Amino acid sequence: MNLPEQFSDLEIYLDKWDLPDFNSRYAARLDSSMEELTNFYSVMLARADDIKSYLDAKAFSDYQDTEKRLARLMFAMGVVGPAVDIFRSAVVPDSGASNFEMVLDIELS
Template sequence: MPTTARTLPEAFSDLEPYVADWALPTRQERYDMRLSKSFDELAEFYDAIAPRAEEAIEYLNGLDMADLPEDATRLLRLLYSMILASYAVNVFLQPRIPDSGAAFFNTTAEPAV
């Protein structure tokens, strides 16, 4: 029987549909993804991840952050994306920052993990 590689820790398998789009390695990639999504897509993602955030944080706190397994790293990246999407969903009510026109920013530093 063939086995499928798990991309998230087993307890978070319900979040698998979001891995391809949101478990991105850099903040810039996550921000670009936010801008590429409709508000409804952002809200769906946020609504799926946010209720699991505390559980995910607790799970990750039990691991060595300097040596995270790949599945846990993807979970951490989903949390990073949730935080980025939260502004669009809860504050701006749109993917872009209101009244920012063509302005953009580049991230020059990433978290150590």
């Protein structure tokens, strides 16, 4: 069991989107087609309220590995969302000359 049982249908996304940090999530976003991003995002979006309710019921310190994976899928969805919803492009328009790297971030331990 890789995810809490009621979210086991999302396991197909773990290979690509269970990533440890912002930099790897952003790299995966840039490495994906819009079709792939839209599919992942829309499926996650439909489940997001349920996932939030489920995870909110537990303290971070009580998270099992399955719950940490589910949380990381949501964090990936948070990085993909702006590409699908706002920019309609994996790459932010007119950002070709810029680059960015996260040095410290808040992640579940």
